[in-house]
Amino acid sequence: MSSGDHVVERKRSPSVHQDEEHDSKRAKTSEDDVHTNGSAHKKNGKHHFSVASSQSDSVGNETSSQAIHGIEQEHMQEVVENVYRLRMPKDFFDFWNFSCRTNPMNPRMALSAAGIELVGPFDILAGDVDYKPSNLLELQDLANTHWRYYYDVPEFQTCLRVTGMGSQLHYGYFRDDPYDLPVFVASNDAGKDCKITEHGGNLFAAVHKLIETMRDDPSIEDRTPLAELQEVVKLHAEKFNHSLALSVETRAHRQAVVTSTWHGAGFVGxxxxxxxxxxxxxxxxxxxxxxxxxxxxxxxxxxxxxxxxxxxxxxxxxxxxxxxxxxxxxxxxxxxxxxxxxxxxxxxxxxxxxxxxxxxxxxxxxxFGRDFFRDITKAHIEKRTRGDELSRLPMK
Structure with a gap:
């Protein structure tokens, strides 16, 4: 994830559930708030986000089809960000394109050799979610808890889960602020504890590191498929210009953390x-x-x-x-x-x-003015569930 991937100047846009009191505090900026890479349009008292078309250029590079599993390329970023009300980084869409090339018939299972399944916002890109503009508000509410594991704080957004290990290991983006891009990709095994572990600045780096760990597992006899998959991940990371090293954003987060808290990732004030x-x-x-x-x-x-x-x-x-x-x-x-x-x-x-x-x-x-994290907290605690049957969005 590179800060240079998004060149539009960032201004904060409030969540759909923003209350009137908080609106008044930001009266000077609420009229021209921008959900970076797009605009926040207010209709019937609600904020609806649209993404500038120029920002979708990175989505679908070198892909010949006009639609990828139900979502047209030029609308992929708009739909995902409308539903989740979160800015998605460039590596998210690049990782989807990599998955589509690796397994065109079922991109969500492109990493099955490592037992990794693409979930969460990838469900939308796959066209598996019953999406239509008329049910957007319902989808937005459900997205708050879609693949949200027991110990997932609001800063954590699940994108991948690891199957076949008898665990609840999952990976996702960690944001310090709901209006910013993620600062790193993290993991948690909700079946064990609340600990959040950093794994690099993008999905490619996190998956590359995970596969490396799997290859070191002595219980795995045939490691050739893992080695081959890891090499493919590395090549596509280079192709899309995503570093496998520690990112600048991750270092900045570490320096700004007030205290680590019990999950280990801490928070920035x-x-x-x-x-x-x-x-x-x-x-x-x-x-x-x-x-x-x-x-x-x-x-x-x-x-x-x-x-x-x-x-x-x-x-x-x-x-x-x-x-x-x-x-x-x-x-x-x-x-x-x-x-x-x-x-x-x-x-x-x-x-x-x-x-x-x-x-x-x-x-x-x-x-801290992070009202969307407040909304996620409320929804999560009301439906907080142990286990890994956590799909909440309506599927086709």
Whole structure:
């Protein structure tokens, strides 16, 4: 992913669910907001995004067909970004074109030799989604949780899943801000834990690295198909000018992270953010302290005994008190602790804590002006599901 791939100057455009209060805060810019590489048009109180035709030139290079699995080339970027309400990087479309050439009959299974399946936004490019302009709003709502695994924070957008390994390993883009391009491609195995791991600045780099890991697996007897596939991925990465090395955007993210949070990828704040604005440094709350507190809130072994009820009530009171401390920080212009607390509660994963995770995440994203991440949080927690049956968009 290269910052030079998109030459249109970026201006922020609000999400479809943007509230009136936030609109008023951005009154000076809302009239000419641009969803980079396109425009945000307001109709009946809703924002609809269209992509400038010149930005679709990279989509379908060196491809002879006029339509790829149901979506005409010149409309692919427009349709995907309209449904997801997220800017998609050039490597996403290049990776699709690579997949179409590798397996013209079923591009989503072009990497089947490595057990990799293209999902998420690729479902739209494949023409598998029942898309029509009349059901766009419904699709937009469903896209918020389409292939969103249990521990996927709003910053994570699943694009690939790995099958046949008995895991819930999946890969996708990680964005610091919903109005920006991704900063790296990451992975998570929701069957194990909440950890998010970086894998390069584009899908080619991530897949190349994944196949390299598979080739090192001693349990795999015939590694020739993997070696051949890895070489094809490398050649197409070079062809489309995508580096397999660590990207500039990834390095910038690492330098700007306020705190790593429990999932490891951390979050980037604003101009007032600082590595000193953490729960540990401002309120002397270590990860160990929080973990113990969450365990006490979620204990159910002695909940029917008086001592158990008192212990749980005391833990809930302490968690509420921490919430008040983060709200006081927010009133003082420090938003970091609110979002950090929300992310860590979400990563703990227990449904008993969902009301706390929802409250602090929504508040944190609102404070940072990332309302679309707030909307994704709300939709995800309401439908948060373990497992890997996570297709939500209506299929043909």
């Amino acid at each position: 604003n101009e007032k953010s600082s590595s000193d604005n953490t729960l540990a440094k401002r309120h002397h709350l270590s990860d160990k302290d929080l973990l113990h507190l969450f365990e006490e809130v979620c204990r159910e072994d002695d909940i029917h005994e008086e001592v158990g009820k008192q212990r749980k009530a005391k833990a809930e009171e302490k968690l509420d008190a921490i919430g008040k401390l983060t709200e006081k920080d927010a009133q003082d212009g420090i938003y970091d602790t609110t979002l950090e607390l929300g992310i860590n509660i979400f990563c703990y994963g227990n449904t008993i804590l969902h009301k706390y995770a929802k409250a602090h995440l929504e508040r944190g994203y609102e404070l």
